[in-house]
Amino acid sequence: MTQANQERLTPLRHLVTVVVFMLAACMLTYLIPPIQSLRPWIPSEEDVPIVRLFKRWGEIPAFAGHGGSYRATAGEGSGTKRLAEAVGETVAANLGTKPIIAPPRAAEEEIAIEPAEYSGISVQIEDPTGRGMRAFYEALERTARGDEGAITRVGHYGDSSIATDLITSTVRQNLQARFGDAGHGFVLAAKGFIPYKHRGVVQSSNPEAWELREVVRRQDRHGRYGYGGVQSTAMRGSWARIGTARRGAVGKKASRFDIFFEQQPRGGKFSVRVDREDREIVSTKADLPGDGVFSIEVPDGPHSIELRYQRGGPVSFYGVVMERDGPGVVYDSLGLVGARANRLLNFDETHIRRQLEQRGTNLIVLGFGGNEASDDRTEQMFYEDYMKVLRRMRQGREDLACLVFAPLDQARRTRGRIRTLPTIPLIVAAQRRAATDSGCAFYDTWRAMGGEDAMRRWYKARPRLAMGDFRHATPAGYEIIGNMFYKAILAGFARYLSKAPSTTVPASTDPSTPSAEPADASDSLDSVDSTDSPDGGIPSSSAESNTSPKR
Template sequence: MAADEHEGLLDGEERKVKVDLTRDEEAGGSYPPGTFRKVIGAMVGLGLAIGLTYAVPAPQVAAEAAKESAVASALTTCMESAPGLAGLSCLHLVRPWTLETDPDTGEFKYVPFWNLIGRELLGMGQAAEVADAEAKEAVAVAREEAEKAEVEEFKEVEVRATPVQEDEKVPPLAPHEDDAQPVEVPLERPEALDRFYAALTRTHLGLPGAITRAMHYGDSAIGNDGITGAIRSKLQARFGDAGHGFHLLGQPNASYRHQGVRFDEKSPWQHCFIIFDCKKDGYYGVGGTTFESAGGAEIRLSTAQKGPMGRKVARYEVWYAGLPKGGKLRLRLDDQEPVELDTAAEQLEDRWHVIETDDGEHTLSVRAAGGGKVRAYGVAMERTVPGVVYDEMSQIGALTRRMLNFDAEHLQRQISRRDPDLLVLMFGGNDMNTQGTMEKYKAEYSAVIQLFRKADPLLPCLVMAPLDHGERDGSGKIVTRPIVTKLVQAQREVAQTEGCAFFDTYEAMGGSGSMGRWVRSSPALGAGDLSHLTHHGHKVVGAMLYRSLMQGYVDYRKRVAGTPVKALAEN
């Protein structure tokens, strides 16, 4: 056998060895005298030693050190502060079980000291403490967000009545309580978002018609409008609610559900989702799904009845297609007389229809009324007041490259119509199961960004890294899948190449092994599949991105303070 080869379990011939643990003269005899007495004595001695660790009260200095330091360093600190026989008081640090109160749950927990000191002996203590601290911080954020959600109310933003003067300057940014919160991970290249921040400044100043729009595309990580809904609510609470934004004409899957809007699919439409490459013409609409019906399909979109966002709408915009032998599309606002659109056209083309109404609570019905096949995409719900619109454009189950199924010119027209100030991309979760090199993946991601920015090559873009994805190792411990860090680094390089800002979601969660800690947290932030987040987890990641965005906004406002307000429109 070669030197570098190893004999496996199934290699080589079977070898049998007989082991005789007794000598012939002792066969069938009893154990030597005193054996059990020695064992019992050792057990009693061990029990007394353990009892002594509990009998000795802990000195105050030692107790404080144990709270703030690792076990090994705490023991050293205690012995130094209590020399001689007084050092016996430090025995509490080696109690087999320590009864502690979890600061997050308030429940008591038993912690074997060897689990703690063993990490120190293996050199993992400090890293473990940092990771645990990050997980607790995330839990604290989740609880804070949950408490806010219970008391948040719909707020109106004051609209400026006077026009901007020629010599008017951008005022310094007033302090805001959100800006005092810690930022887990700063944006990389936040200056790439200056045009977005300029739009946000116009909105913040209350200029008439100053609506800041963001479009957030991604895979199932943003499904159920979790992360996107959290960001939307925070931005709208601070800068104003300019409407819910874009909503598909139906549900391409069960995970497509939006917050801040009421959706009722009275009769479902047939749909074609971009990830299946089911439309060879590449016309999927801005939301990535096309809906068709020869008659009878109907959906209703209404303003929200509760919560801090989506309570009013003043403008419905229906996105549909003109096509040969197209049928009728019937639109009905509240109880008003319906409007019928003839979708017939000489060739496939993009169309839009706007319904304006008073700013308030409304319901729009969209129905295929027969006369031929109707093809439509969705509805945008907005207001006319200054504020933020944050579109959730989830592509559940999509590989990054699936976005290349769009017809380039069609997507260009669709995005131009939406007129966004920010493009956010969060893909990668499904790319972890594919084969291929990182160079190929980077080329695909760059192609996607270039496709989405074809209509506006300078459109501010933000690449949001994927969530940590876990798997169980041989011992059952949840560890980060090796592909995660490779994808994160690949996306970081793509963002830099394409001139986009970058948010490291993976590091914001806590880096290596963070999904395991999020799954075990209370409340749970990570889902049981070790790849997705819970409702609380969505809130945390949304809050993390919001704080990073606002850190960039604060820096931008410092740079433009004192410059002409009118110059903001030129950014």
């Protein structure tokens, strides 16, 4: 063999040597037990090596308004059957369903919720003490009875799964179709650059002219973030427009705008204009720090308002409410991307109580746990966090109903298989205990989805119900959760009307609920790392008055 031929073969020999070495190294992982975790593939894995490299990457999580729509195949014969085979009949039955609209009720007739209205659910609201939902059901009864001006208000706090306003918009539309449309409810005055979007409302602003302080990041030393957990401070040239929806069955009309803002000794002035009418100047200056509300009443119909900074000192908005006179329901979506439940402890205690009172909230729903799933904590630590949060938010008020809304299944791909994170059963068990011990209700979202490894089944379903990060649902998945929760509310209301005992699922009988772990001393708000949480890495944006001025 000539020297030229040998030189040409040298790179090939090197390549063969490398391949043989790599194959030998792989074989050793099957022969030596201590290094078996390095095996490139095991028979139980769903994907074989190399093939998985050519599979499509997972989708971007559908948080804060991102994520497309879907074509509902539920209700289309074979599509319904395939979906039911993948995720179960109960889950499949709640895709594409619409609420049953009750016929007009005569004044002398009793309020009735027919079983057909809440059929197709396997998980109901747990309220063993009867105190969790009583105040809400009493308000809803007045609304259902058609009492003049009877508005039932819900404030649903949560992480990115709530910030999409997909679960909450589904519940909102269903409740308003069933009991009356009392308006869209609360929205932030301006969102700056944070991921934030509401369905059924028109909203715009110049984000660069607003400075935001978020309760999630403890950015206000006084803890005055407003009802929605985000304080929007207007700077010179800032403006924001908020209006009723142009399309859809609900949210297209308003008869009142309530502007929530911070009062302070150095407060400046802002202007507000309804539709194309003249501007009105509002001062936020007060002798002592407090929380103000400026209300504008308009003829019931489509409207918009424009807020502009005018002059003087700082002007900080908490948000804007669009409502109608009622009777009806308002469902406020209060999503906080990146939030853990214990971030609500950053609220000043007096301030958040006053905000909930000014808003007239009948029920608060706390829907957290997705971000906590990444934390290395015990069940007892989660439990202690939730006890503190529930005390801070409810503050012993029996006229304020409260419900803990368990997280969606949270999963991770390990060795090619999609598995529920081990912290999820701990979080759900801790939430159930804390809710019961605080006199609040509990809804097991995780079990409603299917429990252990539900995210895997939802991801493989068609239409796809879970995103490729295995921490968020698709719009179709969020719709299913919203429909199941709405039906659970109706089922609980039906029991209330019949005065029947509330359904409860004891933790000891729930196969998905493990026993509590030993307590751990650490409960610091900032002691956990959010890098691996579903909302980790999302960038941040850089009340004492009893009267509401009327226009």
